Amino acid sequence: MSVWLPAAPCTPGACVEPTRTPRAVPRAVLRLTAVAVLLLAGIALSPLGWGSPRLRGSIPAGAVRWWCRWIVRAAGVRVRITGAAAPTGGLLLVANHVSWLDVPLLAAVRPARMLAKSDIRRWPVAGALAARGGALFIERDRLRALPDTVAAIAAVLREGAAVAAFPEGSTWCGRAQGRFHRAVFQAALDAGVPVQPVRIRYRTGGRSLSTAPAFVGDDTLLASLWRVASARGLTAELDVRPVIAPGGHADRRSLAEAAQTVSPALRHGAGQARLPGQNRPGRPAPAAATTP
Secondary structure, eight states: OOOOOOOOOOOOOHOOOOOOOOOHHHHHHHHHHHHHHHHHHHHHGGGGGOOOOSTTSSSSSHHHHHHHHHHHHHTTTTEEEOOOOSSSSEEEEOOOOTTTHHHHHHHHHHHOOOEEGGGGGSTTTTTHHHTTOOOOOEEOOGGGGGGHHHHHHHHHTTTTTTEEEOOOSSSSSSSSSSOOOSHHHHHHHHHTTEEEEEHHHHHHHHEOOTTOOOTTOOOOOHHHHHHHHHHHSSSEEEEEEBBBOOTSSSSHHHHHHOOOOOOOHHHHTOOOOOGGGGGGOOOOOOOSEOOO
16 A cells, blocks of 8 residues: 555545435536536636746636635535645645645645646546646555655745645545545755645535535545535635745654644544434534635
8 A cells, every 4th residue: 555545445435425416416417517617617717827938937826716615616616715825936835635626726825836646638628628737646656656655746836836736645434534644745845835625625605514515435526526516505604824935844754743723623533434313513614715
């Protein structure tokens, strides 16, 4: 088992809420059509943006953030971002991992080169967009490739770019959560750049924690897309934590622990998936920015 590829106990049958309603089909079709249009537009324009080595930066970061927000909004999910601002320069952006929605959500905080498993490159539409957007693809089942992968991430960070990663190494349902693995934090130490943690949560109606967006276990991308697009009242909440300055931690273990975004309520349940009726939802954070 690779350090990039830990196992999570969450499964669609045990953890994920159904979203079927009488109007689910027409709503889902309209939303997925809007998502597809935005994705295709992103593929068409990506050679002009940060994914192009020669023309990097010609599309403003604000436009990239706006586009990423509206990818999520087009799927029917509101976006609420609270907390600290992301700095410029080299930055390792890390978050817990629940859904494929997490990728555009992190880019809405700050456009970054995403650390992604190699099989995402083969995904229709999204794979091409990830490749053109400068994703750093890793072979998660090849432990021997780990030093080269860490060196490649550190090189990108030294250039002043942001890299976004999900150090849990696997998706969880959102009510259970894994621990942050240390490997990617070595790149931040080697490059001497700050780390910024982000906690991602999904709620229904702004209150109850929701597992509907979770992309876990043997779930298929198509099934997850349809479930999200069929849902009503979903909100994605991002709590952007203060930056951890370089030099504050001597090794990757302590840096990973400092960056861990698990709340006290979830920390005791880490590694144990809960059924939808077993959660104890907390109070939502005050909104700093919300899409209409």
